[in-house]
Amino acid sequence: MYYCSKCEKEITTCPACKQRIxxxxxxxxxxxxxxxxxxxxxxxxxELELQExxxxxxxxxxxxxxxxxxxxxxxAVDIPKPPKKTxxxxxxxxxxxxxIRGQTADFRAAMWGTSRSHITDTEKAQLLNDAxxxxxxxxDTINNLNAVVRYTFSSNRLESGHYIFFGDKCSNxxxxxxxxxxxxGDNTPNSIxxxxxxxxxxxxxxxxxxxxxxxxxxxxxxxLVAQLGEPIEMTLAEQENQFTPGQKAATVMAFNxxxxxxxxxxxxxxxxxxxxxxxxxxxSISYHNxxxxx
Amino acid sequence: xxxxxxxxxKQKTDECPECHEPFEQRLMLPVVLFIIALLLSGITGYRWxxxxxxxxxxMALRQTYLKKNPEALKKLR
Numbered sequence: 001m002y003y004c005s006k007c008e009k010e011i012t013t014c015p016a017c018k019q020r021i022x023x024x025x026x027x028x029x030x031x032x033x034x035x036x037x038x039x040x041x042x043x044x045x046x047e048l049e050l051q052e053x054x055x056x057x058x059x060x061x062x063x064x065x066x067x068x069x070x071x072x073x074x075x076a077v078d079i080p081k082p083p084k085k086t087x088x089x090x091x092x093x094x095x096x097x098x099x100i101r102g103q104t105a106d107f108r109a110a111m112w113g114t115s116r117s118h119i120t121d122t123e124k125a126q127l128l129n130d131a132x133x134x135x136x137x138x139x140d141t142i143n144n145l146n147a148v149v150r151y152t153f154s155s156n157r158l159e160s161g162h163y164i165f166f167g168d169k170c171s172n173x174x175x176x177x178x179x180x181x182x183x184x185g186d187n188t189p190n191s192i193x194x195x196x197x198x199x200x201x202x203x204x205x206x207x208x209x210x211x212x213x214x215x216x217x218x219x220x221x222x223x224l225v226a227q228l229g230e231p232i233e234m235t236l237a238e239q240e241n242q243f244t245p246g247q248k249a250a251t252v253m254a255f256n257x258x259x260x261x262x263x264x265x266x267x268x269x270x271x272x273x274x275x276x277x278x279x280x281x282x283x284s285i286s287y288h289n290x291x292x293x294x
Numbered sequence: 295x296x297x298x299x300x301x302x303x304k305q306k307t308d309e310c311p312e313c314h315e316p317f318e319q320r321l322m323l324p325v326v327l328f329i330i331a332l333l334l335s336g337i338t339g340y341r342w343x344x345x346x347x348x349x350x351x352x353m354a355l356r357q358t359y360l361k362k363n364p365e366a367l368k369k370l371r
Contacts, residue, residue, distance in 0.1 A: 054348055064363075
């Protein structure tokens with residue numbers, strides 16, 4: 001562009017013939033810039049094409065790498081070695097079976113650190129909820145009772161698993177002499193109360209009177225004690241043996257209290273929580289990865 | 295000093311027809327555009343060259359892998 005700084009005007013016409021003039025140097029630069037832009041565009045497209053070809057060429061490696069990664073992760077969670085086969089001398093000496101079926105791995109068929117996608121592929125129970133990034137809920141039937149099976153993940157890896165049994169509203173509480181009952185345990189935590197809102201329909205009609213709740217709670221506790229030994233921690237501590245299972249169940253149901261027990265095993269921390277919310281029973285058996293348990 | 299050579303009348307002019315002062319040629323915009331375009335083509339060219347090298351490496355790896363694991367080729371098909 002030709003420009004007179006004194007008149008502050010652009011000179012666009014020839015002073016002699018009044019024909020339009022153009023700045024050839026500027027035009028040349030513009031043309032060169034256009035060519036450069038075109039070359040850049042071509043390089044860009046070629047690069048995209050090459051990247052696509054490269055990713056296609058690496059396809060077999062990706063599949064192999066994924067398998068290797070999965071193997072590495074399974075090894076990282078310390079695969080349990082099968083125990084040496086010993087023939088039990090008699091039936092009495094044979095280990096008691098867990099009330100929770102499928103206890104061959106860390107939690108059901110899964111091991112700690114298993115990916116979420118693997119569990120969704122292998123779990124056969126009815127899916128309840130997979131909306132949360134941290135939890136995966138299934139509905140299963142254990143001992144003819146509905147149980148929510150909850151898998152909890154951290155960074156998409158299995159960290160803990162829970163069996164949760166909900167009872168329906170307890171019907172015969174007015175028959176109890178509540179004045180003679182001693183309040184034991186803790187108040188039912190809010191985290192448990194919120195679970196009642198999350199699972200409004202998974203209530204067991206068989207667990208609606210204190211006697212059946214007492215039997216269920218006692219069966220679960222004794223079964224875990226038989227498998228894992230005495231709990232290392234429990235809410236009642238030394239007072240545990242001062243109350244009968246019936247008294248504990250009645251207190252928990254009448255006053256919406258919570259009792260918990262904890263076991264420590266080489267690979268997992270196991271918790272049993274027996275609680276009530278609005279006079280409805282809650283019993284959960286939780287397995288936590290020992291390496292990540294808080 | 296800038297001058298204009300008219301393509302029509304072939305006359306050379308190096309002063310403003312109104313104030314008869316020497317004028318200037320402003321080339322800032324086209325030069326800047328040209329430099330940007332040049333840099334852009336240089337960068338994309340380098341990226342393409344890198345992608346080309348990566349592709350060649352990937353192809354060599356693929357050939358070696360497929361020679362060792364011919365069953366992987368069947369899976370790809």
